[in-house]
Amino acid sequence: MLAQVIKAYNEAIFDTDRDRALAVVRQAVDSGVSPEDIIFKVVIPAIELMIKSISENFDANLAQHFMTSQIAAEVTEQMIPRFKKSPEIVGRVVIGNASGDFHGLGKRIVIGCLKALMIDVTDLGLNVPPERFVDEAIAHNAEVIGISSMMVHTARGENGCLKVRQILKERNLEDTIKIAVGGAPYRFDHELYKIVQADAWAENGITAGKVITDLIREVRK
Amino acid sequence: MDRLVAAINGKTSDRIPVFCNLLDQGAKELGVSLKEYYLNGEHVAEAQLRMREKYGYDNVWSLFYVGKEAEVLGCGKIAFANDGPPNVEDFVIKTYDDIEKLQVPDDISGHPAFQEPLKCLRILKREVGGKYPICAYITASMTLPAILMGMDRWMELLLIGPADVRDALLTKCSDFFRKEITAYRNAGADVLVYSNPFGSTDFISMKLFKELSLPWMERDLKPVGSQGVVYYCGSARFNNVIEQVIERLGISVFYLSPMDDIAEGKKIIAGRGLCCGVINDIKLIDWSKEDIRNEVRRMIDQGMPGGRFLFGTLVMPYAIPEENIRAMLEAAYEFGRYEKAE
Numbered sequence: 119m120l121a122q123v124i125k126a127y128n129e130a131i132f133d134t135d136r137d138r139a140l141a142v143v144r145q146a147v148d149s150g151v152s153p154e155d156i157i158f159k160v161v162i163p164a165i166e167l168m169i170k171s172i173s174e175n176f177d178a179n180l181a182q183h184f185m186t187s188q189i190a191a192e193v194t195e196q197m198i199p200r201f202k203k204s205p206e207i208v209g210r211v212v213i214g215n216a217s218g219d220f221h222g223l224g225k226r227i228v229i230g231c232l233k234a235l236m237i238d239v240t241d242l243g244l245n246v247p248p249e250r251f252v253d254e255a256i257a258h259n260a261e262v263i264g265i266s267s268m269m270v271h272t273a274r275g276e277n278g279c280l281k282v283r284q285i286l287k288e289r290n291l292e293d294t295i296k297i298a299v300g301g302a303p304y305r306f307d308h309e310l311y312k313i314v315q316a317d318a319w320a321e322n323g324i325t326a327g328k329v330i331t332d333l334i335r336e337v338r339k
Numbered sequence: 340m341d342r343l344v345a346a347i348n349g350k351t352s353d354r355i356p357v358f359c360n361l362l363d364q365g366a367k368e369l370g371v372s373l374k375e376y377y378l379n380g381e382h383v384a385e386a387q388l389r390m391r392e393k394y395g396y397d398n399v400w401s402l403f404y405v406g407k408e409a410e411v412l413g414c415g416k417i418a419f420a421n422d423g424p425p426n427v428e429d430f431v432i433k434t435y436d437d438i439e440k441l442q443v444p445d446d447i448s449g450h451p452a453f454q455e456p457l458k459c460l461r462i463l464k465r466e467v468g469g470k471y472p473i474c475a476y477i478t479a480s481m482t483l484p485a486i487l488m489g490m491d492r493w494m495e496l497l498l499i500g501p502a503d504v505r506d507a508l509l510t511k512c513s514d515f516f517r518k519e520i521t522a523y524r525n526a527g528a529d530v531l532v533y534s535n536p537f538g539s540t541d542f543i544s545m546k547l548f549k550e551l552s553l554p555w556m557e558r559d560l561k562p563v564g565s566q567g568v569v570y571y572c573g574s575a576r577f578n579n580v581i582e583q584v585i586e587r588l589g590i591s592v593f594y595l596s597p598m599d600d601i602a603e604g605k606k607i608i609a610g611r612g613l614c615c616g617v618i619n620d621i622k623l624i625d626w627s628k629e630d631i632r633n634e635v636r637r638m639i640d641q642g643m644p645g646g647r648f649l650f651g652t653l654v655m656p657y658a659i660p661e662e663n664i665r666a667m668l669e670a671a672y673e674f675g676r677y678e679k680a681e
Contacts, residue, residue, distance in 0.1 A: 307622055307624075
């Protein structure tokens with residue numbers, strides 16, 4: 119039964135068919151599959167499968183990334199209230215677009231994935247000043263700051279990641295708060311994350327789930 | 340212009356055409372802020388002419404910034420930066436109701452937001468018309484909604500929103516495209532860069548490309564024709580759709596992604612058009628001169644055999660040092676000489 123659900127859900131995700139994916143989940147729950155199994159055995163493995171596919175050069179497109187994350191977030195939102203006990207939060211993240219950047223798609227994909235991975239995520243929005251990234255990370259007890267930049271000048275600029283790093287250093291927070299970056303400039307220059315002094319980068323919104331989970335583990339070690 | 344015409348016709352000239360897309364650098368050239376620069380069409384024209392003269396490449400641009408199109412459609416807030424291109428700060432479409440209210444101007448040439456680009460074009464035409472290709476940037480109907488409502492909300496409407504609302508928006512964007520391309524042609528633009536990341540399967544599936552992108556591109560181009568139109572998907576790859584683009588749209592100039600395999604692209608085009616190999620210009624910020632030279636040589640070695648090849652850049656980031664721009668161009672001029680290849 120569960121194997122059939124997993125197969126049908128994965129097919130719907132890869133076809134970017136939200137209605138079919140939600141119908142698969144609905145029917146599975148009606149047939150007795152637990153909400154916990156829906157999340158941990160169907161939704162999260164689907165994200166992991168897409169990460170694996172991407173790493174094996176499968177040409178997943180942006181629409182698939184977007185739909186995978188949006189459906190995952192939607193199903194997670196529906197299932198969590200039905201859990202027998204509240205799920206354990208894996209970690210906390212604040213995420214936003216760098217100062218001067220108004221391109222929210224990548225951030226939205228990341229947020230959807232993080233929610234499904236049981237990571238508590240706070241969306242700081244677009245055009246976020248560096249000080250606010252740090253202040254909000256402290257306020258939310260976040261292990262990771264996620265900074266999205268679609269443009270070269272917002273990735274490399276003095277009010278982007280470089281400034282966030284400087285503030286973390288000044289406040290002696292570098293061991294407790296890590297920085298993950300992503301967006302087009304990083305895809306075109308894989309060493310750029312080092313230049314802007316981030317701890318890690320993700321090639322796309324789906325892979326960001328794993329990159330951020332790894333950083334959370336590093337902080338909690 | 341001779342170099343470009345020769346390349347399009349499969350003939351040789353002294354060297355391959357080289358397109359270098361310097362936009363924001365114009366402000367530095369004139370010693371003014373980016374905001375001051377882009378508010379005046381005379382500034383943009385003067386800087387385009389100066390930079391072409393200074394570096395010796397083969398094109399000039401009438402493009403200010405991508406958000407100009409949103410301004411013509413009602414956007415009133417553009418965020419200017421000190422070190423990069425301006426951005427749309429306030430989206431025209433905030434709710435689906437705004438789509439119904441969206442007005443496509445009857446006469447784009449008479450629209451206040453189009454006056455500075457027109458002023459720029461008039462100067463370029465007067466100074467270098469017929470001598471160097473004058474480029475214009477026009478966003479396809481499938482992509483224009485991204486700067487009107489934000490990429491994430493457009494993706495949502497496109498993939499899971501009501502089809503009638505999506506089609507109403509696309510119809511308006513396609514009508515706008517037809518008027519805009521006509522306005523640019525009338526004002527003297529020769530090279531019309533048709534920008535459509537949604538024309539790449541990096542963005543959407545092949546199924547959606549066939550069911551949506553292709554028909555909407557046909558609608559954009561059918562009444563206005565593909566003369567001078569360049570297929571361009573931003574930085575997204577598109578080798579795998581070239582065949583369909585030639586067959587269905589009649590476009591014969593392809594401005595590849597830096598991630599596309601140039602040799603493969605040329606093989607698919609198979610002499611039916613011009614292939615533009617595009618350098619990953621983000622790397623020009625940090626590459627050494629030797630790195631730059633090696634990369635330019637690699638690209639030209641792949642693209643030049645058989646002719647019908649152009650060397651190009653994306654929108655060059657403001658942070659690229661001038662000496663690296665020169666290193667790239669000098670390598671392109673050197674390795675792109677025809678007598679060397681033959």
